[in-house]
Amino acid sequence: xxxxxxxxxxxxxxxxxxxxxxxxxxxxxxxxxxxxxxxxxxxxxxxxxxxxxxxxxxxxxxxxxxxxxxxxxxxxxxxxxxxxxxxxxxxxxxxxxxxxxxxxxxxxxxxxxxxxxxxxxxxxxxxxxxxxxxxxxxxxxxxxxxxxxxxxxxxxxxxxxxxxxxxxxxxxxxxxxxxxxxxxxxxxxxxxxxxxxxxxxxxxxxxxxxxxxxxxxxxxxxxxxxxxxxxxxxxxxxxxxxxxxxxxxxxxxxxxxxxxxxxxxxxxxxxxxxxxxxxxxxxxxxxxxxxxxxxxxxxxxxxxxxxxxxxxxxxxxxxxxxxxxxxxxxxxxxxxxxxxxxxxxxxxxxxxxxxxxxxxxxxxxxxxxxxxxxxxxxxxxxxxxxxxxxxxxxxxxxxxxxxxxxxxxxxxxxxxxxxxxxxxxxxxxxxxxxxxxxxxxxxxxxxxxxxxxxxxxxxxxxxxxxxxxxxxxxxxxxxxxxxxxxxxxxxxxxxxxxxxxxxxxxxxxxxxxxxxxxxxxxxxxxxxxxxxxxxxxxxxxxxxxxxxxxxxxxxxxxxxxxxxxxxxxxxxxxxxxxxxxxxxxxxxxxxxxxxxxxxxxxxxxxxxxxxxxxxxxxxxxxxxxxxxxxxxxxxxxxxxxxxxxxxxxxxxxxxxxxxxxxxxxxxxxxxxxxxxxxxxxxxxxxxxxxxxxxxxxxxxxxxxxxxxxxxxxxxxxxxxxxxxxxxxxxxxxxxxxxxxxxxxxxxxxxxxxxxxxxxxxxxxxxxxxxxxxxxxxxxxxxxxxxxxxxxxxxxxxxxxxxxxxxxxxxxxxxxxxxxxxxxxxxxxxxxxxxxxxxxxxxxxxxxxxxxxxxxxxxxxxxxxxxxxxxxxxxxxxxxxxx
Amino acid sequence: xxxxxxxxxxxxxxxxxxxxxxxxxxxxxxxxxxxxxxxxxxxxxxxxxxxxxxxxxxxxxxxxxxxxxxxxxxxxxxxxxxxxxxxxxxxxxxxxxxxxxxxxxxxxx
Numbered sequence: 001x002x003x004x005x006x007x008x009x010x011x012x013x014x015x016x017x018x019x020x021x022x023x024x025x026x027x028x029x030x031x032x033x034x035x036x037x038x039x040x041x042x043x044x045x046x047x048x049x050x051x052x053x054x055x056x057x058x059x060x061x062x063x064x065x066x067x068x069x070x071x072x073x074x075x076x077x078x079x080x081x082x083x084x085x086x087x088x089x090x091x092x093x094x095x096x097x098x099x100x101x102x103x104x105x106x107x108x109x110x111x112x113x114x115x116x117x118x119x120x121x122x123x124x125x126x127x128x129x130x131x132x133x134x135x136x137x138x139x140x141x142x143x144x145x146x147x148x149x150x151x152x153x154x155x156x157x158x159x160x161x162x163x164x165x166x167x168x169x170x171x172x173x174x175x176x177x178x179x180x181x182x183x184x185x186x187x188x189x190x191x192x193x194x195x196x197x198x199x200x201x202x203x204x205x206x207x208x209x210x211x212x213x214x215x216x217x218x219x220x221x222x223x224x225x226x227x228x229x230x231x232x233x234x235x236x237x238x239x240x241x242x243x244x245x246x247x248x249x250x251x252x253x254x255x256x257x258x259x260x261x262x263x264x265x266x267x268x269x270x271x272x273x274x275x276x277x278x279x280x281x282x283x284x285x286x287x288x289x290x291x292x293x294x295x296x297x298x299x300x301x302x303x304x305x306x307x308x309x310x311x312x313x314x315x316x317x318x319x320x321x322x323x324x325x326x327x328x329x330x331x332x333x334x335x336x337x338x339x340x341x342x343x344x345x346x347x348x349x350x351x352x353x354x355x356x357x358x359x360x361x362x363x364x365x366x367x368x369x370x371x372x373x374x375x376x377x378x379x380x381x382x383x384x385x386x387x388x389x390x391x392x393x394x395x396x397x398x399x400x401x402x403x404x405x406x407x408x409x410x411x412x413x414x415x416x417x418x419x420x421x422x423x424x425x426x427x428x429x430x431x432x433x434x435x436x437x438x439x440x441x442x443x444x445x446x447x448x449x450x451x452x453x454x455x456x457x458x459x460x461x462x463x464x465x466x467x468x469x470x471x472x473x474x475x476x477x478x479x480x481x482x483x484x485x486x487x488x489x490x491x492x493x494x495x496x497x498x499x500x501x502x503x504x505x506x507x508x509x510x511x512x513x514x515x516x517x518x519x520x521x522x523x524x525x526x527x528x529x530x531x532x533x534x535x536x537x538x539x540x541x542x543x544x545x546x547x548x549x550x551x552x553x554x555x556x557x558x559x560x561x562x563x564x565x566x567x568x569x570x571x572x573x574x575x576x577x578x579x580x581x582x583x584x585x586x587x588x589x590x591x592x593x594x595x596x597x598x599x600x601x602x603x604x605x606x607x608x609x610x611x612x613x614x615x616x617x618x619x620x621x622x623x624x625x626x627x628x629x630x631x632x633x634x635x636x637x638x639x640x641x642x643x644x645x646x647x648x649x650x651x652x653x654x655x656x657x658x659x660x661x662x663x664x665x666x667x668x669x670x671x672x673x674x675x676x677x678x679x680x681x682x683x684x685x686x687x688x689x690x691x692x693x694x695x696x697x698x699x700x701x702x703x704x705x706x707x708x709x710x711x712x713x714x715x716x717x718x719x720x721x722x723x724x725x726x727x728x729x730x731x732x733x734x735x736x737x738x739x740x741x742x743x744x745x746x747x748x749x750x751x752x753x754x755x756x757x758x759x760x761x762x763x764x765x766x767x768x769x770x771x772x773x774x775x776x777x778x779x780x781x782x783x784x785x786x787x788x789x790x791x792x793x794x795x796x797x798x799x800x801x802x803x804x805x806x807x808x809x810x811x812x813x814x815x816x817x818x819x820x821x822x823x824x825x826x827x828x829x830x831x832x833x834x835x836x837x838x839x840x841x842x843x844x845x846x847x848x849x850x851x852x853x854x855x856x857x858x859x860x861x862x863x864x865x866x867x868x869x870x871x872x873x874x875x876x877x878x879x880x881x882x
Numbered sequence: 883x884x885x886x887x888x889x890x891x892x893x894x895x896x897x898x899x900x901x902x903x904x905x906x907x908x909x910x911x912x913x914x915x916x917x918x919x920x921x922x923x924x925x926x927x928x929x930x931x932x933x934x935x936x937x938x939x940x941x942x943x944x945x946x947x948x949x950x951x952x953x954x955x956x957x958x959x960x961x962x963x964x965x966x967x968x969x970x971x972x973x974x975x976x977x978x979x980x981x982x983x984x985x986x987x988x989x990x991x
Contacts, residue, residue: 002965005942013940023948027909027958028932034910034953035928058929066930070937 010072017073024067028060079404086405096377097409099773100370104413104458106766107366109420110359112443112451116425118352120441121345127264127440128340129204133301136343137169137314139293139332143605147336148343151297153282154290155321155332159297162317165310166299170199172268173278173287173295178542179236180249180733189542189737190232191271194278202300203267209233210244210259217258218277220284225277226255230263232273250276251544252733266439268296290321291330298340311337329605330591344436350835351756357832358513358763361506365767367458368503369774374406374466375496376781399467406463407456414455421451432755465499496778501818503774507767508822508855509829514764515847516833517757520840524750529582530681530689532622533742535716538581540738541727542705551637555698557730558706562614564726565710571719575617576697576706582621582681583746587611590693592666594653608649608691609683610667612700618644618678620711628660628676631696640699643672646680649691666693685746686753686838707738716741756836768858771818775862779811783870790870791878804871811863812856819855823848894934895943896977899962899970902944906961908951909935935960943969 013020032053039049054060068074090097125131137159141149153171160169175192197218206212207227217225226248228237237243247254255276266272278295279287286292301310314335322331338346378385385398422443429441548554558576565574580587591607593599600606615631618624631642643664650659663671672695680689697706710719724736740748747754783790790803830842840847901907901915912935913928938944943966951957962970 002942002963005945005963005965006940009940009942023958024932024936026956028929030908030951030955030957031910031913031928031932033955037953056928058927060929063929063932066933067936070933070940072940 013072017077020071021068024064028064032057032060082401082404083408085401086408089405090408093377096373100373100409101413101416103366103369103770104410105416105420107359107363108410108414108417108451108454108458109424110417110763111356111363111454112418112421112447113424113428114352114356114359115450116421116443116447117428117441118356119444119447121348121435121437122352124440126341126344130300131341132339133303134203134340135166135299135301135307135310135337136340137297137299138336138338139318140315140334140336141293142291142330142332144333148338149332150293151295152290152293152332153287153295155318156295156297157288158317158321159299159314159335163299163310163313165302165305165313167302168198168202169297169299170196170202171278171295171297172196172199173282174268174272175276175281176542177250177274178252178544178733178735179274180252187733187735189540189735190273191269192274192276193268193272194276194281196278199298202298205262205265207259208262209241210257212259213277218279220280222277222280224250224253224255224280225258226250227275228257228260229273229275230261230265233260249733250274251542252546253544264439269434269436270438271434290325291328293330293332307337307339311335348436350832351752354513354833354836355756355759355763358510358760361510362763362767363454363458365503365506365770367461368499368506369770370406370409370458371462371465372496372499372503372774372777374402374462375499376777378402378466402467403459403463406466407459410455410459410462414451414458418451432751465495496781497814500771500774500778500814501821503767503771504815504818504855504859505821505825507764507771508819508851509826510760510764510767511851511855512822512826512830512847513833514757514760515851516830516837516840516842516844517753517760519844519847520837521750521753521757523839524686524753525746527682527685529685529742529746530623530679531582531742532711533583533746535712535714536621536742537710537712537716537720537723538584538707538738538740538742538745539710539720539723539736540705540707541734541736543734547731547733551700555637558614558698561708561727561730562616564730565708565723568719568722568726570712571710572713573616573620573711575620575709576614577617577621577709578612578697578706580611580683581707581709581742581745582683583685583742583749584683585749586683590666592664592693593669595663595665595671597653606653608645608693611692611694612697612706613644613694614697617694617709620709621681622711623681624679626677626679627658628674630676631699632675635696635699637699640696641671641673642675642696644676644678644694645674646678646689646692648680648689649693650677652691664693667695685750709742753836753838768855771855772858772862775811775815775859776865778814779807779863779866780869782810783807783866786870787873787878790873791875794873795875795879800871803873804867807867807870808860808863811867812859815856815859815863819852822855823852892973893977894930895938896970896973898931898934898938898960899943899966899973902960902962902966903970906947906959908957908959910957912960938966942966 035053035056036046036049039052040046044052057063126134128134137151138148139151139155140147151171156169156171163169173194175194177190177192178187179190180187195213197213197215200206200212208230210227213225213227216222228243233239233243243257244259245256247256249255261275286294299310301307314337318332318335322333325331388398425441425443429438432438543554543557548557562574562576565571586609588610589607590610591605593606613631615635618630625644626647628644630644635642643666645659645664653659654662659674659677662674664674665671678694680692682689708723710716710723712719720739724739727734727736794800794803826848827843834842897916898912901912901919907915909931910928913931935944935946939946939960942963944960945963946958946960948956949959951959
C-alpha cells in the first residue's frame, strides 16, 4: 500500500503546494513557540527565551529549504524558477534576445527544410512493396559510351523470357495525348505514360479507384483503356467516382476509364497525368524493335539474387541478341542495372548534399554567433556572477542557469525556424514541382526529432562555450577587475576572437561555393544556343491521328497555320519544328550512311540528331544557312528527298569535299540529297553541339505534331492568345501546350543550376551578414571595455590616427585569420561541387580573389565604426566614466 | 553546516520511527522525547528533525495529520504507517547488526 500513499502524496504536493508551504511555516513556528514557552517557564526573559530557542533549533530559513528539498517536484520547481529567471533576463535585453532568436531561427529553419527534402527525396524508400529489390534495368549504349541507355522493347521481351534472376519484369514508356473537352472544357495536351499490364502489380500498387490493366487490355487489338492520375481526376472530372467505366476522348478516340491512381503515385515523373497499356499504345514495329531505345524497364530481383548476378545474366542475353544481328549497329552489347531509387534521384544527390552541407555551415555560424553574443553578455554580467558564486551559488547552478538561457533562446528560435521551414518547403514544392519525388516531401516525425536535436545541440553548444570561461575560481579576479578600470576580460575577448575566426572561415567556404556556382550558372545562361532567343515564342500541338490520318491533311494544316500566323500584324516570322526547339532537349537521333564513303569500322556508328522543319524555320529562328538553300517546293507529302545538315555534321563527315549534292542513306535506308548546310544549334545549354540532320516536315509520313515558333520585334508574348485563338478556330479539339518564350525554355532547362546557385548565394550572404555583425559586436565590446585605457592614452598624447589603426587592426586580425582558414578549407571543399560546375574550374582564381576582397571589405566596414568611435573618444569623458 | 551524512541520517530516521511507535506526536514532542529517553545524551539540533520528518512522509513511512495539541493550538501530528512499522523492524535489525559489529571491534582493543 506504500505506493498508493506515495502517489497520494505526489498528487497532493503537486496540487496543494502553496498550502504545504504555509503548513511547513506553521509547523516550524509551532515548534519554536513551544520551545520559547518552555524557556520562559524555566525563568528566562522573553528575548532570552527566543534566542535560546533559535540556538537550539538552527537556522529556520535554511531548515525550511532543506525540508522543502525532500518534497517531490522540487527539482521541477527549481527548473521552473530558473526558466522564469532566464525569461526575465532575456526580456530585460530584448534587442539581444530578438537577434539571437532570429539568427537561430534562420539556422534551424534552413536545416530542417533541407533535411526534410533530403530525407524525403533521397533517403526514404520508394513507396512500393519491398522497394529494395526493385531495379531499373538499362542497356549499355551500343557505342559503349553511356551505361544508362533506355531500353528497346525487343530486348526487353527476350530478357523477360530468358532471365531467371527476376520475379517480375515490366516495361513503361512515355507518351502524350490530346484530351478533348466535353461541353465548355478546353481541350488540353496531357503528358502520359504507358505501362505493361504487370507493371503496377510488380510495384505492389493498386489503383485507388477501379482496377488495374489486365493482360487482355494490353494487346494491340484490345478495347482502349486508361488509368487517370488523382490530380487529373480531381481537376478535370470533379473527383466523381462515377468516372470509372465512362469514356474519355484521347486523340479523338474513346478510351474507357478503368481506374484512378492514388494521389501519391507518380511514375515515371510527376508530370504524367494518365496511363495506357503499352502493348496497345505502341505500334508492334516500335515495341518489338531491338534497336529503338525508348522504354524504361524495371525488374524485381528474386530474393537471394545479387545485382551483379542479375547483371551478368542480362548482359549475356543482350550479347546473344547483338551477335544474332551483326548488321544492326544499334543493338546493345551489354546491360546495366541500378536500384530504382537511384535511377530516379541519383542526379539530385550531389546538389542536395552540397546544399545540406551549406545549411549545416550556416547553423554552425549561427550558433557561433549566438555563443559570441552570450560570451559578451556573460562578460557584462561578470559582477553579478561573481557575487552569486561568492554568496554560495554552486558552479553547477550557474552553469545550469546559462544553459537554460541558451536553451530558451534556441527553443524560441527553433520554433520560429520550424515555421520558416514549413514556408520554405511549401515554396520549394511549388517551384520545383517537376523534380523527381517532389510529392514525397513532407515534415514527418523523424524530421521533428532532427529539429529538436538541433535545438538542443545548438543550446548546449552556445551555452557551454558561453560558460566555459566563467570559472568560479576567478571570482576574486573578477571583483578586482571591476573595482579597477583597465582592460578587462582579456580571456573572453580572445575566446570571442577565436569563435569569430571560425565563423569567418566557414563564411569564406560558403562564399566560394556560391561564387563558383554563380559563375557556372552565368556561363551556362550565356552559352549561345545558335539561334535567336529574344522575342521568340514557341508552342506545341498534336494532330490526332484519327482525324489527320492522311499526310496531305497534316501538310494542309501546317501550311494554312503558318500562312495565317504570318499574317497576324506584328509577327515577323513563323516556322515549325519537330520534335524540339534548340535548348529543349536531345530530341532523338537516327543512324545514316554515306554512299561512296568507306563503311565505318565495325562497332562504330554514324548517327546524328534528327529534326523536321518547314522551309522558313531557319529564317524564323535566325539560324544562318551557310551553303546551299532550304527545302524547295518539291518536298511534298510522300516525296521527301532532301536533307539539310549542320556545320559540325559537315566537319565530321565531309572534311575535304563539298557536301552539297551528296546523298545520305537514312530513315530506313532511303536516299536523301544534301541541299543545304546550316549553322549548329545546341540541344541543351551547356551541352556541346552535335551533328544534326533536318528533314522537310511536310514530306514525312508519320509526323503528327510540331512546335510552332513565332518571332516579333518586341513583346512576343502578346501574340500567344491570338495564335491560340487562331488554332482553336481551325480545330476546336486541338490543344496547345508548353507556350513559352525561348528565354523561358533556356531558363527552365537551367533551373537546377539557377536554383542551386541562388540558394547557396543566399546562405553565403546570410553568413556574411552574421560574420559582419559578429565582428562589429566584438570590436564594439572591446572598445567599450578599453574606454578608460584609450582615454588615458589619448590624454598622454597618443595620435587619434594611431588609435584608429590599432583598433582596426585588432578587429581585422580575426577576420584575416578566418580568411586564411576559409581559403584553406575551400581548397578541399570545392572538390565536392566540381561535378556541378559548367566551364568553371573548382579553383577559379577570380572567384577566390573576389571572395577575399568582399570579405575584407565587409570586415573593414564592420570594424571601421567602432575604431572611429575609439579614436573620437574625449579623454575627459572617458576617464570620468569610472 | 553540511548535510547529515548517511550514517547520521539513517540513525535519525530510526530514532524518529522508534519514537513514533507507541503513538502520534508532533515535531517538538519528538525532539523532547528523544532527548529525555536518551538521558540528554543525544542533543539533536531540533530543526534538523524537520527535513527528516518530511522525507519520511514523502516516502510513505509516516503520515501526518493536523489536530489540536495539548496547548489547544493546531499542530502537525506524525504517526507510523503500516509500511513504516515494517521499515522500523528492518532498520532496528540493521542497527542491532551494525552496533554489535562495532561493539566487537571496540571491545577487541
